[in-house]
Amino acid sequence: MVSMRLMLPSTSAPAYRGRFAPSPTGPLHFGSLVAALGSCLEARARGGEWLLRIEDVDEPRCPRATADDILRTLEACGFAWDGDVLWQSRRKERYRELLESLNGMGRVYPCACTRRELADSQLAPDGAHVYPGTCREGLPPGRPARAWRLRVDDISVGFDDFIQGRVEQRLARDVGDFVLLRADGYFAYQLAVVADDADQGITHVVRGADLLDSTARQIFLQHCLGVPTPAYAHLPVVVNAQGEKLSKQTLAPAIDAVSPAPTLCAALRFLGQSPPAELERAPVAELWTWARAHWDMARVPRRRTLLYLP
Ligand code: GLU
Numbered sequence: 001m002v003s004m005r006l007m008l009p010s011t012s013a014p015a016y017r018g019r020f021a022p023s024p025t026g027p028l029h030f031g032s033l034v035a036a037l038g039s040c041l042e043a044r045a046r047g048g049e050w051l052l053r054i055e056d057v058d059e060p061r062c063p064r065a066t067a068d069d070i071l072r073t074l075e076a077c078g079f080a081w082d083g084d085v086l087w088q089s090r091r092k093e094r095y096r097e098l099l100e101s102l103n104g105m106g107r108v109y110p111c112a113c114t115r116r117e118l119a120d121s122q123l124a125p126d127g128a129h130v131y132p133g134t135c136r137e138g139l140p141p142g143r144p145a146r147a148w149r150l151r152v153d154d155i156s157v158g159f160d161d162f163i164q165g166r167v168e169q170r171l172a173r174d175v176g177d178f179v180l181l182r183a184d185g186y187f188a189y190q191l192a193v194v195a196d197d198a199d200q201g202i203t204h205v206v207r208g209a210d211l212l213d214s215t216a217r218q219i220f221l222q223h224c225l226g227v228p229t230p231a232y233a234h235l236p237v238v239v240n241a242q243g244e245k246l247s248k249q250t251l252a253p254a255i256d257a258v259s260p261a262p263t264l265c266a267a268l269r270f271l272g273q274s275p276p277a278e279l280e281r282a283p284v285a286e287l288w289t290w291a292r293a294h295w296d297m298a299r300v301p302r303r304r305t306l307l308y309l310p
Contacts, residue, residue, distance in 0.1 A: 016048025018204045020081075021193070023055040024067035026248030028074065028255045030308060031208065031238040034267045038235045039206035040079060041295040051200055052081035057088040057095075057192040060184075076257035077264060078284040086200060088192050095187040098195055098225060099148060099180055107224050108180060110145030111135040124175050125213040131176030146183035150190075150221060152176065157216035162233035163300055164209060169216035178217055194218050198227035209234040209304040210245055233297065236306035238270065243305070253310075261287055270308055272299035 020036045022028065028036075043050035052074070056062035071085065102108045113134050122130045131149065139145060154172035161167055169175070180191040197205065197218075212234045222229045238246045246252035255263055262280045264287055269275065273294060279287045 014047075014049050014203075016043060016046040016204055017051065017200070017202050018043035018048055018206055019051040019053055019197070019200065019202050020079075021053040021055045021196070021207070022070055023058070023189075024062045024070050025058075026066065026252075026254075028070045029246050029248075029252035030255065030263065030267065030270075030310070031246035031252060032070075033077070033255055033263065034238055034270055035206070035208050035235060036074060036077075036079060037264070037267050037291075038233075038271055038297075038300065040081075041291055042204070042206050042233070042297050044292050045295045045297070046204075048204070049082040051083060051086070051202070052079075053086040053088070053196055053200070055088050055189070055192065057091075057187055057189060059089055059186060062089070073255050073257045073260075076284075077255065077260045078288050086196060088196065091192070091196070092187065094199070095191055095195055098191065099187075102150065102180070102224060103148075105224070107151055108148050109135060109151060109177075110139055111147045111149045111177075111179070112139050112143035112145060114146070114183075121176075125169075128175075130174065131178065133177060136177060147179045148181040149177040150180050150224070152178070152217075152220060157220050159215060159219060159229070159232055161212070161215075162231065162297065163236075163302055164212060164234050164304065165302070167212060167215065169213070171216060171220055175217060190214065190217050190221060194221045194225065194227070197230055198222065198225070202230050203228075204231045204233070206233045206235065208237045210237045212304065234304075235271065236301050236303040238308045239305045241307065241309060243307075245305075246308075260284060264291075266308075266310070270306065272296075272301055 018039050020039045022032050040050045054067045118129045121132045124130050152171040156168050156170050158168040179188045182188055215232055219229050244250045261284055265275045265280045
């Protein structure tokens, strides 16, 4: 077991510490605004802290200018986070340290498989391939290590999601041994997110349901590292008329940072709240006062996806 350094001493840790953790692969859009709003309002309603983390671990896909644009847009929308922003791109040493600890426990192994070699293996719920275990007992002779994988146990990992209910996953069957250090040398999201949630002392994760299928992996990794498991609440993912998740790839428009009130109201309605129409024309500060006073997580639709037509 590894003991993790917390950034604050546990005696001062609040009962609720949430976070918003955007990947700056594109500007803030309606889908990410929904996750920001839901995580922030729940934290504030519970008297908790709300932290901001820029998940730029996949550096080639995360230009600094895009991250800066997200921060400016969040500010323009009236978000106020606690403490400094945490940048994953500055935490590589920490991720390496954790990977080395896992190696010391015999929990990780090098893998030589290429994407093409895995193309025939079964598909996991998130569209990735279930790893068939080719390199589990050692690299094939003469093949160089490309990635590092976590050795998962053949157990069912379950959790009670505050919005989505009970979720169970058989890791070995549904996912297989998963990548922690990628073939291109960058650490994988699963390792970075577990390290950061633990080091930042996050107690409650509120995020989009597109990550529901990643949560069992993260819980398993938390157990391997001996760090606490936060409580999880997965908000419905915003989909367009084609049923696609809003993203840069599906050309989701950027949030209007000049007059964001109508979009903030739309995000509140998407989350099952009922802001009065006049807030769309009111200053953003007024909208926040209303939202903080009336936020009710129990009204968030218990759906994995939900259509939004602007
Ligand atoms: N960075 C992820 C995203 O933007 C979110 C990760 C998380 O909230 O755990 O989709």
